[in-house]
Amino acid sequence: MIFLNAPIQQDKIIDLLNNYNEDGVTFQLKSQNGMKLVFDTNMEDSEAAAKLAKAAIKAQRWGSVLYFQAGVEK
C-alpha cells in the first residue's frame, strides 16, 4: 500500500491512478481522509510503487506543479 498527501487535485490523482495500467502495475484507491489518499497496488515493492505513482502524477501537465508527498503506507 502507498499513501499520497496531496491537498489539491485529488480527483484527478484518483482518476489517474485508478485507471493506471502500465506493465501490469495497477493502483486502487483504498481510503481518502483529508489530504491523505491511500492506494492498494499489485506491485510487491511498495517504495518503487510510491515512486512510480509520483512520477505518473508529475508527468501530467496539471501534476507538474503539484507539491505532494508519496510514501509507503505502514
Added chain:
Amino acid sequence: MQKLMDWLEKYLVPIATKIGSIPWLVALRDGFISTMPITMAGSLATLINALLVTFPTEWKWMGFVNSGFVQGVVAIDGIVSTGSLSIFAVFFAAMWGYHLAKNYGVDGLSGSLVSLAAFLMSTNNTVTLALTDKLPKSAVTAFTNAGATASESSVTLNSAFSVGNLGSAALFSAMIFGAIAVVVYIFLMKKDITIKMPDTVPPAVSKAFTALIPGIAALYAVAIINWAFTKGTGQFFGDWLSQTIQAPLLHAGQSAGMVILVSLLVQIFWFFGIHGPNVLGPVLESIWGTSQIANITAFQNHADLPYKWVRGSFDAYVWFGGSGGTIVLLLAILIFSKRADEKAVAKLAFAPGLFNINEPVMFGLPIVLNAIYFVPFIIAPVVNTIIAYFVTMAGWVGPVKVAVPWITPPILNAFMATLDWRAAVLALVNMVIAFFIWLPFVQMSNRVFAKEEAANNSQL
C-alpha cells in the same frame, strides 16, 4: 482567516496551476534547470579561485598565491569558466529549444539545434577593439590585409564571436530567437510539411530528412528578421535586445516590490500544495537566475558585480530549512512545544531540514492547509526578505556571487554564496527573527490542541 484561505484557493490556486502547466513556461523553467551542471562547474571554479587566491591575497599570503600549484589550478579554473558560465547563453539556447520542442511533441534534439542556430544568427559576429593609442598606418594596412576592418582608433574582427556576447547578457536574445525558430519548426512538423523517406531508410537518416524543411524554414525566418533589423537600424538584433529589453527587466528585478512579491507568492503557493518555485520558475530564473550568472561571471573576471539581489539570495537569507524557513519552526517545537505528535515530527524532520528538505514537516505536521501555521509561514519569509533585501542593498553584506546547491545547510549557504562572513551573520539574524515569528503560533497550536484534548476527554 478561513475566508482568506477560501478566497486564495478559489482564485489564486487555479491561476497558478494553469500558469504552471503552460508548455512554454515549463520549457523555459526546464531549460534553465537543465543547465545546472554548467552553472555549478563555473561556480565551483569561482569558489576554488576565491579560496586559493582572493582570501589568501587579502591575508597577504602572496608566496602561496604565486606558487606553481595555485597558479596551475587558477589556469584550469579559467578554462572551465570560459567554457561554461562565460558562454552560458549557448547552453541555454540549446536546452530551451530542446524542451520547447519536446513539450509540443516533436523531436527535442532537432529543436535544440534549431534554437542554437537561431541564437547564433542573432548574435553580433564582429569584435571591435577600441584602441587608446593611434594605430600606425602600416598596422592599419596589415590588419586590413588580414581581413579585419581597421582604422587609427579601432580594429574590428569580422566573423568572430565575442565571449561577452554569448554570456548572460545574451539570454533574452537566446529566448526570443530560439522561440521564434522552434515555433516555426514545430508548426511545420505538426502540419507534416516534411520529406518522407521510404521505410527501408535507417531511422536516424529518416529523422534527419523529416526535420529538413521545418529546420531550414525556421532558420531562414530568423535570418530574414535579423537581416531586416540590421538593414533598418544598423545594429544587431541581439545587441538591441540585450540593451533595450533585458537590461531594464533585470534592473526591475532589483526593486523591493518585485523581490517581496515573489517571496510572498512562493509561500502562498506552497501552502496550498503547489510547488511555488516551479510555478514561478520562469520568472525566478529569467530575472534573478540571469542576474546571478552575470554576478558569477563578473566575479570570475574581477569586475564589479552588476546585481545585488539574485536567485541565490532567496536561498541564502529566506528559505533556510526549505521554503518558509521551517528549520526554525522545528527548533521552536523541539524547545517549547508540549505536543508529543509535533515533537515526534520535528525530530524526524530536523535532519532533512538541515539540508533544506522540508517535505516531512510540510505534510507531517502539517503546515500545508493548516490555518494555525498559515500566518507565520507567509509572514516570516516576507519579513526575512525585506530585512535581507535592505541590508544587501545598503551594501552591508556582499551580493551573491557563487551558485551554491540548494541543499547546502543554512548559514553555510549564505557564506559560500557571498564569500562574506557578514552574510552568514545576516542569515543567522534572520533565523532568530523567524524563530520569534513562529514561536507564538507553536504556542497557539499547543493551546488549541489542549482545548481539543480537554473537550474529547469531557465527552468520554
